Amino acid sequence: MSDAFIGIDVGGTNFRLGVVQDLQVVWEKRFQADFSGVCRRLSAVEALDTITATLNDAVTEARMAYPSIRAIGIGFPGFIDPASHQVISSPNLPGLSNADIITPLEQCSGLSVVLENDASAAAYGEFALSQKSDGDLIYMGLGTGVGGGLVLQSKLHGGVHGVAMEVGHITVERGGRLCGCGNRGCLEQYASTNGVVQTYVELTGKTLSAFDIAQAVLQHDDAAVKAFEQAGEYLASALAHIAKVVDVGDVVVGGGMSASWSLMQAAFERRLNEDLIPTLRGKVKVRISQAQDQAGIIGAAMLARRHG
Ligand SMILES: [Zn+2]
Incomplete structure (x- = not known):
């Protein structure tokens, strides 16, 4: 039997742990864990202790089902120092600063642990699933925010300071909506579920969930149609800039909002064609993730396999 690796995809209010064998998630569980609240309530030291203890309990549970685990990979929502592999900071988990999650987990589990930015882990997962031995890939993750990764x-490619592909904070609307990063007009203020909700509020004065706005598109609600089209246009505009810089032909769009891709696709493709330089038009291949939101787990596990 081939080796098994754990991949963990950490979010602000829950995390998912998968056991991965041969690029297949053979065991998976979602754990409710309000790490965001923990970081707001507790001191940095206490929060870090709570996070590592919670992750270790989940690892222990997975190893009861799969005793042959070789190593652990974690996709974490924050900036990761490429040298020390510590969490430099995390916008969704405030208070963490140069936090070492790896060492306590390695001591408790006796396994080697790797930690990577969550969108980067998803990018690596998508690359692994493409089964190519060599190549390049851009990943754009559309969720409550917008993340990115580059293979x-x-x-x-995480960058010298661990902030490569912070695509969510590319300015797409000068003087636009205020972003959590402190700037205005960032991509994630428009091409995320929160962005679509905000666009709909601005157009109608009504607050609906992104899911309900997607349903309203089917009822020919013009504002709902516009909200998703605008998300697609801004995403394309940002991607055109990225493609001009790195010249990578394969792009994967993932994250929860990619389920609504059909509502954005036409506007996205129109704008991408307009904004790309002529040499690149028709050559940037964009596809939707087929990983059923498991790319982050698979990528983290594959990084563990590579480094473990
Ligand atoms: Zn921003």
Whole structure:
């Protein structure tokens, strides 16, 4: 039997742990864990202790089902120092600063642990699932925010300071909506579920969930149609800039909002064609993730396999 690796995809209010064998998630469980609240309520030291203890309990549970685990990979929502692999900071988990999650987990589990930015882990997962031995890939994750990852020549490119592909904070509307990062007009203020909700509020004065706005598109609600079209246009505009910089032909769009891709696709493709330089038009291949939101788990596990 081939080796098994744990991949963990950490979010602000829950995390998912999967056991991965041969690129297949053979065991998976979602754990409710309000890490965001923990970080707001407790001191940095206490919050870190709580997070690592909670992750270790989940690892222990998975190893009861799969005793042959070789190593652990974690996709974490924050900036990761490429040298120390500590969490430099995390917008969704405030208070964490140069936090070492790896060492306590390695001590408790006796396994090697790797930690990577969550969108980068998803990018690596998408690359692994493409079954290519070499190549490049851009990943754009559309959820409550917008994250990104870049694989160059089969390796993740995280940048010198661990902030490469912070695509959610590309300015797409000068003087636009205020973003959590402190700037205005960032992509994630428009091309995320929160962005679609905000666009709909601005157009109608009504607050609906992104899911309900997607349903309203089917009822020919003009504002709902516009909200998703605008998300697609801004995403395309940002991607055109990225493509001009890195010249990568394969793009995967994932995250929860990619389920509504059909509502954005036409506007996205129109704007991408307009904004790309002529040489690149028709050559940037964009596809929707087929990983059923498991790319982050698979990517984290594959990084563990590579480094473990
Ligand atoms: Zn921003």
